Amino acid sequence: MxxxxxxxxxxxxxxxxxxxxxxxxxxxxxxxxxxxxxxxxxxxxxxxxxxxxxxxxxxxxxxxxxxxxxxxxxxxxxxxxxxxxxxxxxxxxxxxxxxxxxxxxxxxxPGPSAVLTALAVSGLPVDRFCFEGFLPRKSGERMRALTELVAERRTMVFFESPHRTEVSLRAMAEVLGEDRSAAVCRELTKTYEEVARGGLGELVEWAAGQEQGVRGEVTIVVGGAPSDSRTYAPEDLRELVAARQSDGLSRKDAIEQVAGETGTRRKDVYDAAHS
Missing domain, CATH: 3.40.1010.10 (Tetrapyrrole methylase, N-terminal domain)
Known part of the structure; x- marks a missing residue:
C-alpha cells in the first residue's frame, strides 16, 4: 500500500x-x-x-x-x-x-493544509475556490497566466516564495485590478503567523514596506471576479482588441486578454476581431 x-x-x-x-x-x-x-x-x-x-x-x-x-x-x-x-x-x-x-x-x-487554512482565515468567499499553485517565474508567462484568470469567479489560492511575493502581487494588481480583495497569509500556524488583508494595491505597499522583505512560507488568496452580466457587442470587442494591439500585444494575445477581461468566449472575440 x-x-x-x-x-x-x-x-x-x-x-x-x-x-x-x-x-x-x-x-x-x-x-x-x-x-x-x-x-x-x-x-x-x-x-x-x-x-x-x-x-x-x-x-x-x-x-x-x-x-x-x-x-x-x-x-x-x-x-x-x-x-x-x-x-x-x-x-x-x-x-x-x-x-x-x-x-x-x-x-x-489527511492533515494540515496551507490551502484550506489560508482560505479559512482570508475573510474571502470559500463556497467555491480554485488552487493555482505557483505562478510562472518569467514575467511574460506570469502575466499571461494571470490574464487567463481575470474573469475567474471563484476565490483563487496561490503559493509563492517570499522573495517573489512583492513581484507577484504587483502583477496581480496590474492584471486583476488594485481594488481586487486579497489576503497574504504568512507563516500559517507558526509563531510569527501574519495575515495581511486588503486590495491588491494595498498589499503591494504592504510587501514593499517590509524592512527585511517578505519572509517565511507564503500563501496568497485572491477574490474572484465580480459578477458582470454585461454583453459586449462585436464592435466593442473589436475596439478592445485593437486597443490591446496598440499597446504592443500581438492579435492572438490581445484576443486572449479581452476574452479574459470581459468573460466572453474566445471564439466570439476572435470572430469580432476578424469581422
Whole structure:
C-alpha cells in the first residue's frame, strides 16, 4: 500500500496520531527532506522503524520506479513532504500514478493544509475556490497566466516564495485590478503567523514596506471576479482588441486578454476581431 501522509505546516502538535503510527510501522518512508523527517519524528517521540529514502524534485523521476517495485513486492510505503499533503505542489503525483498503474492500493492520512487554512482565515468567499499553485517565474508567462484568470469567479489560492511575493502581487494588481480583495497569509500556524488583508494595491505597499522583505512560507488568496452580466457587442470587442494591439500585444494575445477581461468566449472575440 502507498500512504500519502500529510505533515504539519507549522506546529508539530498538529500531527495526527495516525501519522505517528505509520511512521513507526511502515516498511519504507519516502521523504522530501530526510532531515526534516527525522526532526519531526523526534518531536513526535516516534522512531521510524523502516527504511528512510529521499524523494524530492531532483530524484523523483528516477526513484519512482524503485518505490513502485517495492510496492509491488508487498511493502508499505509512506510518502511525506516538508509540509502539507504530498503531490499538492510537492513530489508525489508520479508515484501515485505508478501505484495505480501497478494495481497497488493508494490511501491518504489527511492533515494540515496551507490551502484550506489560508482560505479559512482570508475573510474571502470559500463556497467555491480554485488552487493555482505557483505562478510562472518569467514575467511574460506570469502575466499571461494571470490574464487567463481575470474573469475567474471563484476565490483563487496561490503559493509563492517570499522573495517573489512583492513581484507577484504587483502583477496581480496590474492584471486583476488594485481594488481586487486579497489576503497574504504568512507563516500559517507558526509563531510569527501574519495575515495581511486588503486590495491588491494595498498589499503591494504592504510587501514593499517590509524592512527585511517578505519572509517565511507564503500563501496568497485572491477574490474572484465580480459578477458582470454585461454583453459586449462585436464592435466593442473589436475596439478592445485593437486597443490591446496598440499597446504592443500581438492579435492572438490581445484576443486572449479581452476574452479574459470581459468573460466572453474566445471564439466570439476572435470572430469580432476578424469581422
Amino acid at each position: 502507498l500512504i500519502l501522509a500529510a505533515t504539519p505546516i507549522g506546529q508539530a502538535a498538529d500531527a495526527s496520531r495516525r501519522l505517528a503510527e505509520v511512521l513507526a510501522s511502515a516498511d519504507v518512508v519516502a521523504a522530501e527532506d530526510t532531515r526534516r523527517l527525522k526532526r519531526l519524528a523526534a518531536e513526535l517521540g516516534v522512531e521510524v522503524g523502516g527504511r528512510i529514502v529521499s524523494y524530492f524534485e531532483g530524484n523523483e523521476e528516477r526513484r519512482t520506479p524503485e518505490l513502485a517495485a517495492m510496492l509491488v513486492e508487498g511493502q508499505t510505503v509512506v510518502l511525506v513532504t516538508d509540509a502539507g499533503m504530498p503531490s499538492v505542489s510537492d513530489p508525489g503525483y508520479r508515484l501515485v500514478v505508478a501505484a495505480i498503474e501497478a494495481d497497488v492500493a493508494v490511501t491518504a492520512i
